[in-house]
Amino acid sequence: MGIATKDLWVYYDDFAALKSISISIDSKAITALIGPSGCGKSTFLRTLNRMNDSIDGVTVQGDVLINGSNIYGEEINTIALRKTVGMVFQRPNPFPMSIIDNITWALKFHGVKRRRDREEIAAESLKRVGLWDEVSHRLKDPAFALSGGQQQRLCIARAIALQPEIILMDEPTSALDPVAARVVEELLISLKEDYTVILVSHNMEQAARVSDYTAFFLMGELIEHSPTDQLFANPKDNRTEDYITGRFG
Amino acid sequence: MNKRRKLTDKLMTILPILSVLITILPLISISVYLVYKGVQYLNVQFLTELPKPVGQPGGGMANSIVGSGIVVGLAGLIGVPIAVLAGIYLAEYGRKTKLAAVVRFFADVLQGVPSIVIGIVAYAVVVIPMGSFSAVAGAAALAMMLIPFLTRTTEEALLTVPQDVKEAGLALGQPQWRVVLGIVLRSARGPIMTGVMLGIARIAGETAPLLFTALNNRFWHNGLNGPISTLTVQIYNYAISPFTDWNGQAWSGALVLVLLVTGLNILVRTLARSRYSERS
Amino acid sequence: MMQQLHKGHLGRDSSPGAQGEHKQDKRMLAATIQDRAFKHISLLAALAVLALVVVIVYQLTTNAWEAISRYRLGFVLSSVWDPVFHDYGALPFVFGTVVSSLLALLIAVPLSLGVAIFLSEIATAKLRRPIIFLVEVLASIPSVIYGLWGIFVLVPLVRQSQPFFQRWFGFLPIFQGPPFGYSLLAAAIILAIMIIPTITSLSRDALAAVPNHQREASYALGASHWETIKNVVLPYNKSGIIAAVMLGLGRALGETMAVTMVIGNMPQISASLFMPAQTMASLIANEFGEAVSPLHVSALMEIGLLLFLVTLLINVLAKFLTTRTKHKGVQK
Numbered sequence: 001m002g003i004a005t006k007d008l009w010v011y012y013d014d015f016a017a018l019k020s021i022s023i024s025i026d027s028k029a030i031t032a033l034i035g036p037s038g039c040g041k042s043t044f045l046r047t048l049n050r051m052n053d054s055i056d057g058v059t060v061q062g063d064v065l066i067n068g069s070n071i072y073g074e075e076i077n078t079i080a081l082r083k084t085v086g087m088v089f090q091r092p093n094p095f096p097m098s099i100i101d102n103i104t105w106a107l108k109f110h111g112v113k114r115r116r117d118r119e120e121i122a123a124e125s126l127k128r129v130g131l132w133d134e135v136s137h138r139l140k141d142p143a144f145a146l147s148g149g150q151q152q153r154l155c156i157a158r159a160i161a162l163q164p165e166i167i168l169m170d171e172p173t174s175a176l177d178p179v180a181a182r183v184v185e186e187l188l189i190s191l192k193e194d195y196t197v198i199l200v201s202h203n204m205e206q207a208a209r210v211s212d213y214t215a216f217f218l219m220g221e222l223i224e225h226s227p228t229d230q231l232f233a234n235p236k237d238n239r240t241e242d243y244i245t246g247r248f249g
Numbered sequence: 250m251n252k253r254r255k256l257t258d259k260l261m262t263i264l265p266i267l268s269v270l271i272t273i274l275p276l277i278s279i280s281v282y283l284v285y286k287g288v289q290y291l292n293v294q295f296l297t298e299l300p301k302p303v304g305q306p307g308g309g310m311a312n313s314i315v316g317s318g319i320v321v322g323l324a325g326l327i328g329v330p331i332a333v334l335a336g337i338y339l340a341e342y343g344r345k346t347k348l349a350a351v352v353r354f355f356a357d358v359l360q361g362v363p364s365i366v367i368g369i370v371a372y373a374v375v376v377i378p379m380g381s382f383s384a385v386a387g388a389a390a391l392a393m394m395l396i397p398f399l400t401r402t403t404e405e406a407l408l409t410v411p412q413d414v415k416e417a418g419l420a421l422g423q424p425q426w427r428v429v430l431g432i433v434l435r436s437a438r439g440p441i442m443t444g445v446m447l448g449i450a451r452i453a454g455e456t457a458p459l460l461f462t463a464l465n466n467r468f469w470h471n472g473l474n475g476p477i478s479t480l481t482v483q484i485y486n487y488a489i490s491p492f493t494d495w496n497g498q499a500w501s502g503a504l505v506l507v508l509l510v511t512g513l514n515i516l517v518r519t520l521a522r523s524r525y526s527e528r529s
Numbered sequence: 530m531m532q533q534l535h536k537g538h539l540g541r542d543s544s545p546g547a548q549g550e551h552k553q554d555k556r557m558l559a560a561t562i563q564d565r566a567f568k569h570i571s572l573l574a575a576l577a578v579l580a581l582v583v584v585i586v587y588q589l590t591t592n593a594w595e596a597i598s599r600y601r602l603g604f605v606l607s608s609v610w611d612p613v614f615h616d617y618g619a620l621p622f623v624f625g626t627v628v629s630s631l632l633a634l635l636i637a638v639p640l641s642l643g644v645a646i647f648l649s650e651i652a653t654a655k656l657r658r659p660i661i662f663l664v665e666v667l668a669s670i671p672s673v674i675y676g677l678w679g680i681f682v683l684v685p686l687v688r689q690s691q692p693f694f695q696r697w698f699g700f701l702p703i704f705q706g707p708p709f710g711y712s713l714l715a716a717a718i719i720l721a722i723m724i725i726p727t728i729t730s731l732s733r734d735a736l737a738a739v740p741n742h743q744r745e746a747s748y749a750l751g752a753s754h755w756e757t758i759k760n761v762v763l764p765y766n767k768s769g770i771i772a773a774v775m776l777g778l779g780r781a782l783g784e785t786m787a788v789t790m791v792i793g794n795m796p797q798i799s800a801s802l803f804m805p806a807q808t809m810a811s812l813i814a815n816e817f818g819e820a821v822s823p824l825h826v827s828a829l830m831e832i833g834l835l836l837f838l839v840t841l842l843i844n845v846l847a848k849f850l851t852t853r854t855k856h857k858g859v860q861k
Contacts, residue, residue, distance in 0.1 A: 261755035268647065286681075355579060460818065
């Protein structure tokens with residue numbers, strides 16, 4: 001069980017966004033991906049649920065193994081894959097529906113036929129992200145009425161309602177105010193009990209605070225991947241050191 | 250600046266202001282006549298009764314009002330789904346394909362085709378095979394006018410939906426059709442509904458495509474396969490008739506038409522401001 | 530391999546074991562098929578737009594074929610239109626269409642440009658909105674209502690004004706003839722009113738595309754407000770304005786109801802603006818319903834085909850002009 005890539009290359013047309021990435025990511029832990037913008041960390045994240053499929057000109061070479069199967073293999077259904085691998089985006093992006101429907105909408109397709117069951121799962125998920133007390137009395141309100149931080153937690157609830165194994169997070173706090181970001185961060189830490197979390201972060205302190213492992217990307221290459229305290233206290237590579245001490249990026 | 254240049258400058262900047270005044274003049278005149286003449290024959294009878302034969306006073310346009318509703322509604326039933334789906338193809342599936350570019354081009358160009366031409370084409374395609382003028386033929390003609398316009402409006406509306414909302418749907422393991430219908434279309438429903446209503450308002454005012462398709466009917470329509478009266482054609486017939494009574498009723502019909510179309514517009518603008526349509 | 534991917538998920542909904550997995554597989558397969566089906570349905574709808582073009586061209590051409598093969602080029606050169614003796618020539622209608630539309634442009638273009646200049650160069654934001662709104666209202670009035678107004682307001686006005694023109698300019702052939710009111714001039718005026726919104730809003734877009742630094746540069750050189758408009762703003766996006774005028778022309782050529790109601794509908798070529806005439810569109814509106822002989826129908830279809838081709842050509846040209854300006858706008 002887990003995520004591993006072997007000699008992974010990703011191209012945007014002729015430009016190599018990821019160069020020969022081989023990495024093995026631990027389960028039930030938070031792995032932070034850091035690096036200057038354009039280093040390929042988001043691209044890497046998006047290859048893990050094949051989110052790049054719909055973008056023109058993207059080619060993927062090499063293996064991405066999740067639970068032992070190559071997710072770029074022929075018999076893989078992206079729909080099944082994305083149920084296993086959830087995703088949370090940079091900007092909170094609730095659907096134009098009520099709070100409760102935001103969660104139940106996807107469940108319907110995944111075979112939860114009875115409405116009561118869907119609403120029960122939604123309630124569980126909202127409790128899991130600590131939103132239940134704030135919204136239980138207004139579940140039918142439009143999701144856009146929530147604050148930014150609440151919206152982002154709703155998006156997390158939406159993802160975990162499908163019971164994924166892995167949750168990909170693309171800078172989930174960068175659009176939030178510091179207080180809301182703090183709440184989401186604490187939620188993140190609690191999520192690793194049940195999920196494998198991969199977190200792209202633009203913020204090194206955040207990476208240091210919440211993650212168990214950190215991977216440093218630079219210009220499409222994976223420079224270093226170690227336990228977080230080790231990487232920040234004792235980087236093996238000079239380039240990592242330069243980055244974390246703020247000498248560039 | 251010398252005096253002459255200053256004078257020219259003053260004079261020439263007055264011209265645009267003058268243009269605005271001249272342009273507004275007919276609008277004022279039309280509005281005043283529409284209200285002043287329109288109310289004279291407007292009463293309960295006008296809205297609820299069939300036309301009376303020549304020479305008999307009274308009578309109304311009830312059949313034409315209902316007929317317009319039927320023909321325009323039917324045109325919407327045919328045209329809106331096709332146009333919205335075509336818009337989905339252009340914005341979601343086709344986007345950068347050559348085919349989409351060609352469809353876009355012709356959808357734009359078709360909007361300039363004279364409506365009378367659409368009318369005789371619909372006559373050839375629907376009336377001749379059916380062997381009769383009909384509500385269906387009128388609706389087909391109007392749908393032909395609606396589709397190119399609404400296809401482009403829908404496409405533009407869909408393109409405003411942010412990419413990350415679509416991706417959020419896909420990332421939940423949903424098939425694309427569900428994302429398109431459940432998320433993308435819903436996100437853009439405000440501008441799409443506005444487009445639908447603008448389109449409906451536009452075809453509701455059309456006369457030329459109906460002359461040889463829906464024709465007209467002095468009585469209640471007899472099913473959708475027979476001729477049907479519409480407000481616009483009735484206004485036309487009464488306007489060019491030599492009878493003062495009918496001329497007056499034409500004005501009342503015109504007033505009703507404008508009120509219905511404006512009412513529709515206001516209704517939609519209120520509905521479009523719906524609860525979920527704004528993103529914070 | 531797939532099974533491995535979804536083992537153990539959403540245990541809540543599906544029964545455990547092989548049966549649940551089987552159910553999920555079926556659902557995924559169904560989703561793939563639905564996706565493909567939906568894509569093809571939307572493709573079909575997009576193709577319907579193209580089919581519309583094909584149907585229009587095919588129907589007009591085949592239905593007009595009898596007239597086309599019989600008269601060939603002579604159709605547009607002959608000025609006799611006689612349904613009784615089965616002789617059909619389109620010249621009077623081509624004349625009526627072209628002249629009424631060009632006259633309409635003559636009136637509408639200066640006014641539209643004036644309004645557009647006012648909106649983009651002179652008006653304050655407060656004034657701009659209501660005027661844009663009024664122009665939009667003008668565009669939304671159904672053509673039959675313009676016609677109605679034309680019959681009862683404009684035509685009498687034209688009739689009453691004719692003696693005045695004849696007294697002072699009667700020596701000019703364009704003002705001669707009996708005072709009908711229903712005339713080329715009435716048609717041209719009503720067309721002008723109807724195309725002003727089109728030309729105004731499109732040329733306003735064209736003016737809006739002129740970057741502000743162009744204006745500032747002109748003022749910096751000491752040019753006055755008007756000189757800036759005339760020498761910098763208007764020439765900057767000429768093709769956009771030409772496109773606006775062309776689309777206005779396209780609309781005028783094909784406009785049917787309002788023209789039919791005020792032009793008098795006489796198939797004649799006359800030098801006088803005050804004489805009745807007839808356009809291609811108004812001819813179809815008047816005669817198509819009563820045409821019995823196949824040749825008559827066919828001749829009317831050919832008129833429709835000509836009208837279609839001309840407006841198509843104008844719209845295509847205008848479209849090329851606007852896309853060219855768009856590219857220009859991006860570059861600068």
